[in-house]
Amino acid sequence: MKTPVYMDNHATTPVDPEVVQAMLPYFTEQFGNPASRQHRFGWVTEEAVEQSRTSVADIIGADPAEIVFTSGATESNNLAIKGLAGFLKPKGNHIVTVGTEHKSVLDSCKRLEQNGYVIEYLPTDEFGVVDPEAVKRSIKPSTILVSVMIANNEIGTIQDIAAIGGMCREHGVLLHTDVSQAIGKIPVHVGVLHADLMSFTAHKIYGPKGIGALYVRRSSPRIRLLPQMDGGGHEGGMRSGTLNVPGIVGFGKALEIARSRMASESARLAAQRDRMWNAFSARLDEVFLNGHPVRRLPNNLNVSFGHVDDSALMMNMKDIAVSTGSACSTGNPEPSHVLRALRLPADRLHSSLRFGLGRFTTDEDVEFTIERVVESVKRLREYSAVTH
Numbered sequence: 001m002k003t004p005v006y007m008d009n010h011a012t013t014p015v016d017p018e019v020v021q022a023m024l025p026y027f028t029e030q031f032g033n034p035a036s037r038q039h040r041f042g043w044v045t046e047e048a049v050e051q052s053r054t055s056v057a058d059i060i061g062a063d064p065a066e067i068v069f070t071s072g073a074t075e076s077n078n079l080a081i082k083g084l085a086g087f088l089k090p091k092g093n094h095i096v097t098v099g100t101e102h103k104s105v106l107d108s109c110k111r112l113e114q115n116g117y118v119i120e121y122l123p124t125d126e127f128g129v130v131d132p133e134a135v136k137r138s139i140k141p142s143t144i145l146v147s148v149m150i151a152n153n154e155i156g157t158i159q160d161i162a163a164i165g166g167m168c169r170e171h172g173v174l175l176h177t178d179v180s181q182a183i184g185k186i187p188v189h190v191g192v193l194h195a196d197l198m199s200f201t202a203h204k205i206y207g208p209k210g211i212g213a214l215y216v217r218r219s220s221p222r223i224r225l226l227p228q229m230d231g232g233g234h235e236g237g238m239r240s241g242t243l244n245v246p247g248i249v250g251f252g253k254a255l256e257i258a259r260s261r262m263a264s265e266s267a268r269l270a271a272q273r274d275r276m277w278n279a280f281s282a283r284l285d286e287v288f289l290n291g292h293p294v295r296r297l298p299n300n301l302n303v304s305f306g307h308v309d310d311s312a313l314m315m316n317m318k319d320i321a322v323s324t325g326s327a328c329s330t331g332n333p334e335p336s337h338v339l340r341a342l343r344l345p346a347d348r349l350h351s352s353l354r355f356g357l358g359r360f361t362t363d364e365d366v367e368f369t370i371e372r373v374v375e376s377v378k379r380l381r382e383y384s385a386v387t388h
């Protein structure tokens with residue numbers, strides 16, 4: 001077994017060796033610019049890009065022409081929200097989202113707020129679930145967009161996007177959903193979800209970093225966006241810049257693998273995840289599951305260990321790579337905005353660990369993690385009992 005054990009697959013994933021193999025020729029022999037229409041170098045890479053575009057479209061039930069390649073989900077979320085707001089400015093200025101969204105959604109909304117848009121942040125219940133009825137009640141004549149992620153990257157909670165999307169459709173409001181964590185784990189289909197805009201990224205599904213996509217509905221209704229990157233008019237004018245061909249090829253391959261293994265992989269991950277939770281709750285007092293007990297990603301376990309400081313716990317387990325609820329993306333020790341949005345008791349905000357299992361997590365990794373966590377929590381609790 002290799003240590004440290006990687007239990008942080010919501011932050012990023014290793015690139016699948018099959019994906020690397022598919023990408024390699026596009027760094028060397030097949031280096032052409034797909035926008036070069038006059039020669040073979042361009043034709044070859046254009047064909048590879050279009051094949052990947054079809055893979056992306058197929059997994060969500062979209063048409064390839066509805067897929068715009070971007071640098072990842074951060075850019076896709078920015079393009080979806082700011083691009084739509086910019087285009088629909090004459091129509092309305094009200095946008096509805098949720099406090100538990102990814103920062104790239106919340107901060108895009110915050111930017112718009114500075115420019116005269118009105119953002120409404122819907123509350124969730126203690127499990128992070130948004131009530132579709134609350135979405136309905138928030139819709140006003142000036143509402144142009146609802147943005148709700150399908151699965152949360154910290155607590156794994158899965159929203160009823162189909163119901164939310166149906167509500168939006170009924171009221172003529174567009175729906176954007178970030179599916180970065182859900183793709184390859186649970187079924188995601190633009191028709192079933194009534195989604196008009198959908199963000200993804202390759203590096204959460206064993207593809208390379210720096211490549212992602214935005215689905216932009218082209219019919220009933222046709223969505224238009226104000227580009228956030230101007231230039232040569234690539235990607236139907238929605239995102240200029242020479243395409244990242246090796247990245248796009250890797251993204252397509254990663255999606256094909258994800259699609260073919262989804263059922264078996266999700267079942268295996270859920271069993272490993274449940275094994276961890278059952279061991280923690282059997283062997284330790286005062287452990288609390290954050291997020292929804294049932295409606296959650298198969299690979300996510302977010303747990304608060306009562307009376308234990310999460311940073312101290314992590315420091316005690318250097319051979320396990322996990323993330324804490326209070327050390328967020330930029331390393332500041334504020335409690336996570338997601339856990340805060342659930343309005344949990346203060347102790348639970350500062351004592352949480354997020355375990356993210358993945359394709360390469362072994363049963364040995366799981367057993368090792370269980371032993372280390374149980375031992376470290378017990379040691380820290382004994383220590384604080386002695387010193388208090």
Ligand SMILES: *Cc1c(COP(=O)(O)O)cnc(C)c1O
Nearest residue numbers: 072073074102153178180181201
């Ligand atoms: C990782 C992640 C992002 C950001 O994706 P990048 O490709 O790293 O920009 C956005 N949303 C969710 C839900 C994520 O998990």
